Amino acid sequence: MSTESRHHGGHDQHLRSPAHGEEDAEEEHTGHSSPDGHGDHAGHGGHSGHSGHGDHAAQFRRLFLIMLAVAIPTAALDPAFAELLGYAVPETPWLRGIAPVLGTVMYVWGGRPFLTGGLSELRSRSPGMMLLIALALTVALLSSWGATLGLVDAGLTFWWELALLVVIMLLGHWMEMRSIARTSSALDSLAALMPDEAERVDGESVTAVSPEELVAGDVVVVRPGASVPADGRIVSGTASMDESMITGESQTVTRGAGEQVVAGTVATDSGLRVEITAVGEETALAGIRRLVEDAQNSSSRAQRLADVAAAWLFWFALAAAAATAAAWLLAGSPDDAVVRTITVLVIACPHALGLAVPLVVSIASERAARAGVLISDRVAMETMRAVDTVLFDKTGTLTRGEPELVDVAAAAGREPQQVLALAAAAESDSEHPLAAAIRTAAGRRELEVPAAENFSSSPAVGVEATVDGARVQVGGPRLLEEHGLGELDAVDPWRAEGAIILHVVVDGAAAGALRLDDAVRDASRQTIEALHARGVEVAMITGDAEAVAQTVAEQLGIDRVIAGVRPEDKSAEVARLQQEGRRVAMVGDGVNDAPALAQADVGLAIGAGTDVAVGSAGIILASSDPRGVLAALRLSDAARTKMRQNLWWAAGYNLIAVPLAAGVLAPVGFVLPMSVGAVLMSLSTVLVAANAQLLRRLDLRPEAMDSA
Secondary structure, three states, X not given: OOHHXXXXXXXXXXXXXXXXXXXXXXXXXXXXXXXXXXXXXXXXXXXXXXXXXXXXXXXXXXXXXXXXXXXXXXXXXXXXHHHHHOOOOOOOHHHHOHHHHHHHHHHHHHOHHHHXXXXXXXXXXXXXXXXXXXXXXXXXHHHHHHHHOOOOOHHHOOHHHHHHHHHHHHHHHHHHHHHHHHHHHHHHHHHHOOOOOEEEEEOOEEEEEOHHHOOOOOEEEEOOOOEOOOEEEEEEOOEEEXXXXXXXXXXXXXXXXXXXEOOOOEEOOOXXXXXXXXXXXXXXXXHHHHHHHHHHHOOOHHHHHHHXXXXXXXXXXXXXXXXXXXXXXXXXXXXXXXXXXXXXXXXXXXXXXXXXXXXXXXXXXXXXHHOOEEEOOHHHHHHHOOOOEEEEEHHHHHEEEEEEEEEEEEOOOXXXXXXXXXXXXXXXXXXXXXXXXXXXXXXXOOOOOOOEEEEEEEOOOEEEEEEOOEEEEEEOHHHHHHHOOXXXXXXXXXXXXXXXXXXXXXXXXXXXXXXXXXXXXXXXXXXXXXXXXXXXXXXXXXXXXXXXXXXXXXXXXXXEEEOOOOHHHHHHHHHHHHHOOOOEEEEEOOOOOHHHHHHOOEEXXXXXXXXXXXXOOOEEEOOOOOOHHHHHHHHHHHHHHHHHHHHHHHHHHHHHHHHHHHOOOHHHOOOOOHHHHHHHHHHHHHXXXXXXXHHHHXXXXXXXXXXX
């Protein structure tokens, strides 16, 4: 321990600062199948980069618009569609031939992503939604050509339904790719904030270099209004930093010497000199990008449920088609058997089911990232809503991890303001966190702090300086022992509450005492009140003494206190809570809390800064605001609700529409027309997509959490 770090009397305050770390669409992306043809579903697997998401979105948008333009004449010149709307297509042969030709173009060109995906599923012997989509398109094509050529009943022309299928499915894929790309572009926009040049200090001169040339240890100049070129530590200067691109918080944060800054953040008002500590893939921005990519690529329980449902739906549709054909043949209606069977296969398309979960997760991940809540594990996001106990690490989470002066006691004949001013003067040349807290308190109270000289510090004792001709000393218990002085009566309750106590001695006589505590975050109380309102129990774990922990717990209204715990034992305490049958979310700083974060049902690393890539947390709160826990809960609730709504609607539509299309109500005179079934199928996809889009309205701002 250095002299400066010991000079206030050897207190082990357990204080630490929070850690501050053009190809066609069908060739590029085969719908829900990955480019390598292994059938990973788009939106929840198989993505390995961010630029591709934007490319896929643009490609599907282009293909959708082209197919939409082709679909209009295809449908308009289909006799079946004309009959549905009450007009007739002229009998001119070339005019009657437009729908078959354009419909075939749509099948081959617009349907290729789905046909390729279905083939991949067939090869991998894992039939699912892509194979069923491909089957529906193929049946519609063959039936329509058969009717057009007079091989089957003329009523079996489905050109407009085929066109509608292709257009709606391309629209769904475009929306899905666009949602994923939006998350990625939000991160890409961070990279766009990186400066093109960095000003590196080389001896007495400053050289303009590319940020890629920087290495750890370099010192760079960050001018007012400029971006930080790489993660680093401020070596000189103080500035208001715009960190909204990382944390989601709109207010600037003051950063000074010794504090960490993150690449891409902006010094809004003053210049800084920053020593580079991380570059390239080691930076916070790179860590954030990896987290979001991992979240997009991870497969959640809800997604696996949707995949299983799609596979079952495939077999359900085939079985329904076979049963339909058999039933109508036994009833002596071979024409109806063909019509009903084709109808079942065409309208059983489960595209809405395929979008039900991926689209919700993609939008939720994007919405969260923009609010500074980074989802690295989709299972964690789903589990969060079921949490009944939130365990907070105290230091750096509920508290700021830095001291704050909260009270001043003065000896007889002196005033508290005078004692504080003398202490601030004596501490004027000290860089210790306690000294900084004293000077900050004096500044906030607008005290006139006299000049000091002859500053010196003594290990385990304190500091001293000459102030207005008097010898002023500030230190811990050893300082009083050296002078044979006793403590002021006012400090007894402070000590019982585990406070940090510094004594002020002037010319050998006790002048007063200062109480410092680990500053509680302003938002901690709001967070805990909101958790209680949800019926969630709040516990706190800390390595501090019981008295210190109980003081903080009383301030915040915490239900359970676990004090005096070594970092390596925190995971055991989490396990103990789980053994009580509790679903535990652990909130820590993402550094020495890693084992506990991994043990918890949900691990949340708060204020992780440059340590955002910590692998033990399923959710990263880039901001140090504990209300991010409430944002994660709100997001989990909303996403789960949207997933369940979408799954029920998507699966429910098929479970109802397929039997109706098969003709189960034919004995009572009702048979679902093919056209109506196609419209309902399309509407189900649109409704699922629109319902997921409502997540964008979810307000996750910290100030919105006050009323959560």
